[in-house]
Amino acid sequence: MSGLPMTVSDPALPARVRIHEVGARDxxxxxxxxxxxxxxxxxxxxxAAAGLTTIExxxxxxxxxxxxxxxxxxxxxxxxxLPVRLPVLVPNERGLDRALALGAREVAVFASxxxxxxxxxxxxxxxxxLAMFEPTVTRAIESGLKxxxxxxxxxxxxxxxxxxxxxxxxxxxxxxxxxxxELSLGDTIGVATPGxxxxxxxxxxxxxxxxxxxxVHFHDTYGQALSNTLAALRHGVTTVDASAGGLGGCPYxxxxxxxxxTEDLVWMLDGLGIETGVDLAALTATSVWMAEQLGxxxxxxxxxxxxxxx
Amino acid sequence: MSGLPMTVSDPALPARVRIHEVGARDxxxxxxxxxxxxxxxxxxxxxAAAGLTTIExxxxxxxxxxxxxxxxxxxxxxxxxLPVRLPVLVPNERGLDRALALGAREVAVFASxxxxxxxxxxxxxxxxxLAMFEPTVTRAIESGLKxxxxxxxxxxxxxxxxxxxxxxxxxxxxxxxxxxxELSLGDTIGVATPGxxxxxxxxxxxxxxxxxxxxVHFHDTYGQALSNTLAALRHGVTTVDASAGGLGGCPYxxxxxxxxxTEDLVWMLDGLGIETGVDLAALTATSVWMAEQLGxxxxxxxxxxxxxxx
Numbered sequence: 297m298s299g300l301p302m303t304v305s306d307p308a309l310p311a312r313v314r315i316h317e318v319g320a321r322d323x324x325x326x327x328x329x330x331x332x333x334x335x336x337x338x339x340x341x342x343x344a345a346a347g348l349t350t351i352e353x354x355x356x357x358x359x360x361x362x363x364x365x366x367x368x369x370x371x372x373x374x375x376x377x378l379p380v381r382l383p384v385l386v387p388n389e390r391g392l393d394r395a396l397a398l399g400a401r402e403v404a405v406f407a408s409x410x411x412x413x414x415x416x417x418x419x420x421x422x423x424x425x426l427a428m429f430e431p432t433v434t435r436a437i438e439s440g441l442k443x444x445x446x447x448x449x450x451x452x453x454x455x456x457x458x459x460x461x462x463x464x465x466x467x468x469x470x471x472x473x474x475x476x477x478e479l480s481l482g483d484t485i486g487v488a489t490p491g492x493x494x495x496x497x498x499x500x501x502x503x504x505x506x507x508x509x510x511x512v513h514f515h516d517t518y519g520q521a522l523s524n525t526l527a528a529l530r531h532g533v534t535t536v537d538a539s540a541g542g543l544g545g546c547p548y549x550x551x552x553x554x555x556x557x558t559e560d561l562v563w564m565l566d567g568l569g570i571e572t573g574v575d576l577a578a579l580t581a582t583s584v585w586m587a588e589q590l591g592x593x594x595x596x597x598x599x600x601x602x603x604x605x606x
Numbered sequence: 607m608s609g610l611p612m613t614v615s616d617p618a619l620p621a622r623v624r625i626h627e628v629g630a631r632d633x634x635x636x637x638x639x640x641x642x643x644x645x646x647x648x649x650x651x652x653x654a655a656a657g658l659t660t661i662e663x664x665x666x667x668x669x670x671x672x673x674x675x676x677x678x679x680x681x682x683x684x685x686x687x688l689p690v691r692l693p694v695l696v697p698n699e700r701g702l703d704r705a706l707a708l709g710a711r712e713v714a715v716f717a718s719x720x721x722x723x724x725x726x727x728x729x730x731x732x733x734x735x736l737a738m739f740e741p742t743v744t745r746a747i748e749s750g751l752k753x754x755x756x757x758x759x760x761x762x763x764x765x766x767x768x769x770x771x772x773x774x775x776x777x778x779x780x781x782x783x784x785x786x787x788e789l790s791l792g793d794t795i796g797v798a799t800p801g802x803x804x805x806x807x808x809x810x811x812x813x814x815x816x817x818x819x820x821x822v823h824f825h826d827t828y829g830q831a832l833s834n835t836l837a838a839l840r841h842g843v844t845t846v847d848a849s850a851g852g853l854g855g856c857p858y859x860x861x862x863x864x865x866x867x868t869e870d871l872v873w874m875l876d877g878l879g880i881e882t883g884v885d886l887a888a889l890t891a892t893s894v895w896m897a898e899q900l901g902x903x904x905x906x907x908x909x910x911x912x913x914x915x916x
Binding site: 299300301302303304305306309451452457458459486487488489490491492494495516517518519520522523525526527557560563564566567568569596597598601 | 832
């Protein structure tokens with residue numbers, strides 16, 4: 297099947313998209329058992345070799361909360377010299393200290409758009425969580441780091457249902473004002489649809505958050521991730537979060553599927569002539585290899601289709 | 607999770623979409639073993655009760671070729687009085703005679719955009735196949751029937767790779783000129799991307815085929831079906847083929863996934879405030895019931911998410 301997907305550009309869409317690859321962090325932190333450090337390091341190396349330029353490597357959350365990534369100190373030095381951006385998640389100043397000690401150049405904090413999830417995930421109100429992040433973000437910036445702000449439950453919440461756009465704008469704006477240079481809007485339970493995506497992006501612009509600082513992070517729980525991504529691209533978004541092989545998900549949305557699979561995204565972007573720098577065949581081979589390590593097939597439809605032996 | 611998906615309309619999209627439900631025909635003809643006629647009749651009744659208004663019921667292909675639908679004569683009289691449109695597939699004049707004898711009011715013929723698939727599926731060249739359909743279509747129209755023309759391999763072909771847009775336009779135009787009132791553009795192997803969809807629709811308009819006569823039929827083999835549907839809606843398409851629970855697929859594209867799942871489509875259309883008349887909960891319950899009959903879970907992400915027991 298040569299020449300597929302056929303490339304037909306759309307001048308209304310960006311010429312280039314940067315994929316923020318979250319499989320090694322967001323994917324592996326949701327595995328039941330920890331993946332060996334050797335496998336994680338090899339995974340990150342293979343992702344970089346496949347052309348991904350931003351690979352979220354691990355999380356400096358306390359091992360008690362995320363035992364799957366308890367080896368952050370061991371893993372990070374083994375990948376930090378790769379010629380790619382390697383952000384790491386830091387929940388607080390203690391996490392930032394650990395990341396700084398290892399030479400991390402980019403960090404991310406993880407806020408919630410809803411009170412219910414802030415309570416469940418951080419045992420704080422939304423504003424208490426923001427107050428906790430503020431010194432972390434300030435010190436990270438003073439230390440010369442780039443800081444990404446994740447915002448979860450931006451479209452729906454398992455306890456609260458639909459999340460009002462104004463509520464998301466308020467928290468996003470707070471993270472932007474704090475100094476986060478990138479805001480990643482998470483549809484943690486995968487319920488968004490394209491009009492909702494456009495409405496949130498427009499409201500953020502009106503509140504003074506430019507599209508250039510926004511990333512989108514869609515989950516495929518209801519099969520909507522890629523059409524929502526298309527709506528975001530049409531709005532001008534050029535940073536898209538995805539997870540190689542569709543690894544990961546949200547423990548609060550107990551369906552089989554989680555993150556948008558990087559391969560499904562790259563298939564669409566390749567077809568649209570949007571540059572990513574990613575070699576789809578190499579990336580698919582990486583996800584097939586990772587699926588073997590994990591002992592179960594990738595949920596990515598593109599990985600399944602391309603790796604199927606006729 | 608009340609109020610989900612949140613409804614946010616996009617004025618650039620149609621206000622209403624008619625879903626052409628293909629699960630009972632395209633889905634069940636790809637099952638390894640035939641489903642009992644009782645189950646098929648109950649499936650069609652449940653689909654109608656869930657609000658689907660166009661349900662492709664069966665196929666009057668020779669039982670030697672599609673033994674799964676060999677019970678068309680038995681099935682059709684059991685559903686034909688439902689207050690919905692019930693098109694049936696007819697491969698030739700013999701099939702049309704059988705459909706007419708049973709009181710079918712709508713039929714569909716099945717052409718190929720590529721020589722390779724025409725050869726594999728019909729053992730004819732593209733033009734020989736069109737010549738075979740011509741008397742069938744003419745007689746159907748003379749008998750007062752509506753006729754849909756399916757066109758497979760409109761974007762890619764497993765033997766030929768990418769399919770030139772002009773080639774698809776030529777065959778679609780031939781079916782339109784023959785008198786087919788609706789043309790269903792099939793991405794049989796699921797390789798299309800949104801720019802390619804736009805390009806084909808534009809080229810068809812330029813060749814004199816109006817968007818109002820076009821339906822889209824996407825497969826989810828590479829996870830692209832819903833974003834391609836969004837591109838088609840943006841172009842003005844208002845008829846979308848889908849299969850309840852994602853039943854079916856193409857025997858020539860041996861991946862796990864086939865047709866766009868009606869539930870994934872309805873989730874997006876509900877979120878976009880686009881009317882379909884479909885009750886998503888009733889439809890999902892139907893697909894869960896059908897999955898029990900077939901003994902395996904639905905591949906639809908929305909069905910999985912909505913039927914998951916927390």
